[in-house]
Amino acid sequence: MTDGPTETEARSGSEDMPLRSLQNAHDESPRYYASDDELLEFYRQMLLIRRFEEKAGQLYGLGLIGGFCHLYIGQEAVAIGLQSALDNDKDSVITGYRDHGHMLAYGIDPNVIMAELTGRQAGISKGKGGSMHMFSTEHKFYGGHGIVGAQVALGGGLALAHQYREDGGICLAYFGDGAANQGQVYETFNMASLWKLPIVFVVENNQYAMGTSTARSSAETEFYKRGTAFRIPGMDVNGMDVLEVRNAAEIALAHVRGGNGPVLMELNTYRYRGHSMSDPAKYRTRDEVQGQREHNDPIEKAKKELIERGRSEDDLRAIDKEIRARVAEAADFAESSPEPEPSELHTDVLVGTY
């Protein structure tokens, strides 16, 4: 564990240039330069999330997925832009319950993700976690957590373990604009900054926490500023453009990997669907949602850019078709896999069975 700030650092004036330096770097040149192939890959990954989520919504409607299911539609650029910048052999990721997209961003087999949603034995958590609780040790993905905000402190612990092991890894800890009002988030900010932990805190600001808009729940709605009191540099990022997200990610990661302690990124984004599958969405207008879809969609944006760069519409249609087929296969798998054995109810509670 490194020491906290030196006395001079701590006193270094109320003018908080260091806290804005990452933002300035990002603003100077906010878009990542992606090769044609790279951009196509981002497009493909975002589209996979979108189609997967649409299918999950359908399966929910058919009663094949029960309980709680939160879709990531609209927010695809965030997970893809950030996670594409990670070193997957070293870095860890943790998030809340809106986690399908983060799993897919790793290239994890959609079959086992969908089978987790339907609660089947073949699911990635043997049907024990469901939509909100998914994990992958192979990818250092630490979940999938249903309790709002709790994952942020766990992320602090992952970062501390990276630092302790000196393994060069960092932790990416996602949370929502609503989760940003949990007290433990700020306990974690303080520890992370005090101990210079290698962590990127990511607020996915989709403007609502269930039916509550940020303005109705938050005294400070510019979430990237909320690290200031802990001397954590903030970044305000357009989360609807995968290239801007990726650009900001590179800057944040370089800072954290350099041993400079945490960064707080706010990714401004929007969820198109209800909070979960049972949300009447009376707290916002249809026009608002439609406006975002029409003018701000991250997938449409990437598509337009690909076409400008010379990709044919036919090519892109073929990709969509391929992805739809992939997702349909995942749905078939998830429907036809068996349920867990009743004896599974009693396993994995403790090391042994008592």
Place this chain on the structure above:
Amino acid sequence: MTVETQKTAASEKAAGKKGVGADGERRLNMIDAINDALDIMLDRDPNVVVMGEDVGYFGGVFRCTAGLQEKHGKTRVFDTPISECGIIGVAVGMGAYGLRPVPEIQFADYIYPGLDQLISEAARLRYRSAAEYIAPMTVRSPFGGGIFGGQTHSQSPEAIFSHVSGLKTVIPSNPYDAKGLLIASIEDNDPVIFFEPKRIYNGPFNGYYDKPVEPWKKHAQSIVPEGHYRVELGKARKVTEGDELTVLAYGTMVHVAEAVCAAKGVNAEILDLRTIVPLDIEAIEASVKKTGRCLIVHEATRTSGFGAELSALVTERCFYHLEAAVERVTGFDTPYPHSLEWAYFPGPVRIGEAIDKILSE
């Protein structure tokens, strides 16, 4: 029902009001009964304040607070950020200063961040200050399973609270009680944890999950008089009178136990405990001494569940009257599962087996 309330219900019928059936009775589901209690208390007592995540503008995720902000204004009924520790802590302070806050914790599973404030502050303020200060708050929270909520939306943590001296814990099983118990809880000068079994908000689910649930309006306990009335804390309700065995239950499990006993033709005396702290031990003792057999049913996990306390009390007080060992049917000692909910839920099969066992001894 008193003559007066019958008149009111009848006049409601004439006015074509919500919930009034052909018989002139006002019938509500649990959500509307809870809403009614909050509305009445907001009207009667300016110190009552309703707060919580999405309770104001949105009217609550289960609609229990629908329309209250519109009617009583934003200073009386308001939204909070997602900050359970803060919500409960602030309510303790409000209570100490003389208000009567009714915070909602959206699901019982989210109450844990607030445990420090509940246990170390709310439950101890009266004792610590030798009753100079109190925490007259009522924490409402939907709890229990049967809704495919998995591990973070299905738990029944009542025994955590009954274990803490200084808190009262209330669990209604029907609309009439929900209203009367909530009013009594809000008027009570102690901190009350008010757990609402969410599976029965819209109908008395009886554990036969493959059959349709009847709506509340067919159930006698859905007759909810208008206006203020209390159901006193610490008084059990005799659901059925019987002499073969006593069944102790609360919340959803009251309906499950009742359905199983009816299906088996067992002449059971079912007690709906309504409140576990304070507990109506007199009613329990009298019943078990009469029947000589006792079955305890709850959804919560078994080890250190409230059934353990009940079993100990029954054994201490009724030992020489018991003709069979006290039995418990409970959730398994595991997290609440995502798949296999009905294998986990302590439903008709397990209750039936326990009844057979008790009666065969």
